[in-house]
Amino acid sequence: MDAPTLILVGLLAAILLASIIYSSAVASARRRHVGASLTAIDFARGSFASQLSRGVPMHELLLQLVEALHDTFKLDSAELWLCENDRLALAASEPTGERKPIAVTPAEQSIAANARVSSAAWAKVWLPELLDGRGNPSMRIAPISHSGQLFGVIVAERARKAAALAAEADETLDEVAREVGVGVNKARLDAALERSLDQLRHQADELQASRGRLVAAADAERRRIERDLHDGAQQHLVAMAIKAKLIEQLTDKDPSRALQLTHQLQQDASAALDELRSLAHGIYPPLLSSGGLAEALPSACRRAPLTASAEVDGVGRHPAEVESAVYFCCLEALQNAAKYAGEGAEAHVHVWKDDGKLRFEITDTGSGFDARDTGEGAGLTNMRDRLGAVGGTLEIESARGKGTCIRGAVPLAER
Amino acid sequence: MTGDLIVDAHRLRKVYHGADEVEALRGIDLVVDRGEMVAIVGPSGSGKTTLLNCLAGLDTFDGGQVVIDGQDLSSMSDRSRTAYRSRNMGFVFQAFNLLPVLSAAENVEIPLLLQGVGARESRRRSLDMLETLGLAHRANHRPDQLSGGEQQRVAVARALIHKPAVVWADEPTGNLDSEVTNVIVELLVRMNKTGQTIVLVTHNPQVAGRTQRTVRMRDGRIDSGAGLRAS
Numbered sequence: 001m002d003a004p005t006l007i008l009v010g011l012l013a014a015i016l017l018a019s020i021i022y023s024s025a026v027a028s029a030r031r032r033h034v035g036a037s038l039t040a041i042d043f044a045r046g047s048f049a050s051q052l053s054r055g056v057p058m059h060e061l062l063l064q065l066v067e068a069l070h071d072t073f074k075l076d077s078a079e080l081w082l083c084e085n086d087r088l089a090l091a092a093s094e095p096t097g098e099r100k101p102i103a104v105t106p107a108e109q110s111i112a113a114n115a116r117v118s119s120a121a122w123a124k125v126w127l128p129e130l131l132d133g134r135g136n137p138s139m140r141i142a143p144i145s146h147s148g149q150l151f152g153v154i155v156a157e158r159a160r161k162a163a164a165l166a167a168e169a170d171e172t173l174d175e176v177a178r179e180v181g182v183g184v185n186k187a188r189l190d191a192a193l194e195r196s197l198d199q200l201r202h203q204a205d206e207l208q209a210s211r212g213r214l215v216a217a218a219d220a221e222r223r224r225i226e227r228d229l230h231d232g233a234q235q236h237l238v239a240m241a242i243k244a245k246l247i248e249q250l251t252d253k254d255p256s257r258a259l260q261l262t263h264q265l266q267q268d269a270s271a272a273l274d275e276l277r278s279l280a281h282g283i284y285p286p287l288l289s290s291g292g293l294a295e296a297l298p299s300a301c302r303r304a305p306l307t308a309s310a311e312v313d314g315v316g317r318h319p320a321e322v323e324s325a326v327y328f329c330c331l332e333a334l335q336n337a338a339k340y341a342g343e344g345a346e347a348h349v350h351v352w353k354d355d356g357k358l359r360f361e362i363t364d365t366g367s368g369f370d371a372r373d374t375g376e377g378a379g380l381t382n383m384r385d386r387l388g389a390v391g392g393t394l395e396i397e398s399a400r401g402k403g404t405c406i407r408g409a410v411p412l413a414e415r
Numbered sequence: 416m417t418g419d420l421i422v423d424a425h426r427l428r429k430v431y432h433g434a435d436e437v438e439a440l441r442g443i444d445l446v447v448d449r450g451e452m453v454a455i456v457g458p459s460g461s462g463k464t465t466l467l468n469c470l471a472g473l474d475t476f477d478g479g480q481v482v483i484d485g486q487d488l489s490s491m492s493d494r495s496r497t498a499y500r501s502r503n504m505g506f507v508f509q510a511f512n513l514l515p516v517l518s519a520a521e522n523v524e525i526p527l528l529l530q531g532v533g534a535r536e537s538r539r540r541s542l543d544m545l546e547t548l549g550l551a552h553r554a555n556h557r558p559d560q561l562s563g564g565e566q567q568r569v570a571v572a573r574a575l576i577h578k579p580a581v582v583w584a585d586e587p588t589g590n591l592d593s594e595v596t597n598v599i600v601e602l603l604v605r606m607n608k609t610g611q612t613i614v615l616v617t618h619n620p621q622v623a624g625r626t627q628r629t630v631r632m633r634d635g636r637i638d639s640g641a642g643l644r645a646s
Contacts, residue, residue: 107601110594111549121547125605 062092070094073169082152102129113145117170138165142177146185210385236272292317305338308347315353325390329383333362333406341366357409368398422447428478439465441635446642452607454623455616457632463616471583472500484580501529505574505582509589511566513558519569520554526577544572564595584615
């Protein structure tokens with residue numbers, strides 16, 4: 001090869017080499033760009049959902065997300081705001097900073113939830129406070145929403161002089177915001193489920209405790225009946241047996257004394273009968289089983305230790321356990337009123353049917369109390385347990401000087 | 416009231432001549448302050464739309480005076496009134512009234528082009544306005560490719576683009592469902608907060624409830640809410 005040919009070949013080789021180097025450099029620059037912009041999307045697509053379900057705290061994830069956005073789009077600032085209780089609050093930002101929460105009306109939330117990735121001009125109309133203290137940067141705002149509900153916004157900010165942010169970032173921001181919306185929605189559903197479970201657990205515990213108390217109360221009741229029988233009727237019967245024996249011995253020796261004892265025996269018998277009757281009444285009043293609440297409650301009011309009236313509005317008859325729960329709650333409330341309402345207080349019992357429920361209300365004109373001071377006594381717990389056993393509820397309303405009102409309701413089975 | 420009147424109508428009368436003469440406006444006195452948002456309400460046939468059209472220079476009247484931002488409409492020729500209208504008024508109608516063959520951005524820039532603003536500048540401001548109303552992604556769509564709410568937002572953008580003295584809206588939400596109505600009303604309220612004077616005719620009490628003042632009409636007269644002249 002002669003010299004000119006050599007030079008020519010060398011020149012060609014140099015041009016070829018230069019063009020190879022240039023094109024590979026361009027390709028790698030493009031790869032870098034594409035690679036970078038994928039980080040933020042990948043983060044939202046893969047990492048966000050999967051890490052959330054692996055129990056990584058939401059706050060941590062949001063921080064990582066704003067970092068990824070910040071780096072991907074060379075932002076001056078990336079912020080993520082979350083919307084809760086009609087307030088937008090900054091949840092994460094890169095670089096770290098603080099901003100005042102913004103009140104957002106339901107109308108603003110609904111409009112923002114349905115908006116696309118938008119500019120500062122948009123925010124100036126719809127979320128003007130979001131722009132407070134920001135100067136005039138190039139800005140993109142991506143609403144985070146799910147099923148028309150606003151969960152928050154992503155705010156991407158870059159100094160004005162930088163190249164247009166919208167063209168580069170909108171598609172990614174849109175996708176990231178959508179994925180975060182799905183994630184936040186899932187997290188909120190999880191939290192709501194957890195709350196429901198906690199509530200159920202609490203109710204189950206309460207139910208178990210209430211059952212325990214019912215069993216204990218039934219035991220105590222049995223012991224009281226035994227004691228009452230022993231102390232009352234049994235004593236009379238023993239006395240009667242002894243007196244009968246005496247009468248037998250005295251019939252011949254001292255007939256007048258025997259006659260006197262016979263009189264006593266009759267008195268003892270009727271006293272024993274009274275004892276037994278009142279005991280039986282305390283267990284299950286005969287009037288309640290024969291005439292229902294409409295007859296038993298007025299009678300209970302007449303026997304109450306304070307002036308009391310009853311108003312029972314055509315409630316009809318109900319299963320024995322429902323009637324007795326309501327009856328004994330009223331009785332307990334009347335006893336409470338007699339104990340605490342004070343001198344001259346009067347009570348009124350009202351029972352009615354409404355909305356598939358048997359409702360009752362015991363009001364008194366007494367001195368009232370502040371439930372925060374006194375807490376609930378055994379009487380009220382007892383009432384709650386009795387009602388709880390038939391699916392009912394109880395509430396107490398009282399204030400010093402305003403009297404007390406105890407309200408209860410028992411659901412009635414459809415029939 | 417600041418006393419800075421932008422609409423000042425005095426003894427305004429309008430008679431429709433036909434088989435029977437109908438006196439549609441029977442001596443209306445009405446003032447609107449700069450920056451106010453006012454709703455005109457009243458039963459059908461009470462003269463609401465006629466009043467709006469006469470105040471806005473869309474229709475002639477038979478007696479009285481209308482002064483808009485210091486300009487006496489009654490003394491203007493048809494030609495100069497049309498010119499004044501295109502320069503100083505913005506309109507939103509129930510039926511949107513967008514030009515079907517033009518894109519959203521083209522519809523919005525019409526008032527600017529009519530004023531002689533350059534094509535490039537008009538397009539830039541049109542796109543900015545669409546972006547502000549959350550419609551940037553619809554800029555190149557024609558009206559038939561837009562939902563009712565989007566069409567009305569384009570109409571609002573067109574009414575606002577040249578910063579008119581007054582935006583007149585005749586039943587702007589009449590064709591929209593309640594959710595979209597809320598968006599349009601919020602939009603008008605927010606534009607009013609930036610200083611835009613808005614006068615609208617509506618049947619919808621919720622819409623009227625969002626304005627600062629309600630003018631009630633009956634049988635061609637104002638029952639209440641006519642406003643006070645400072646003098």
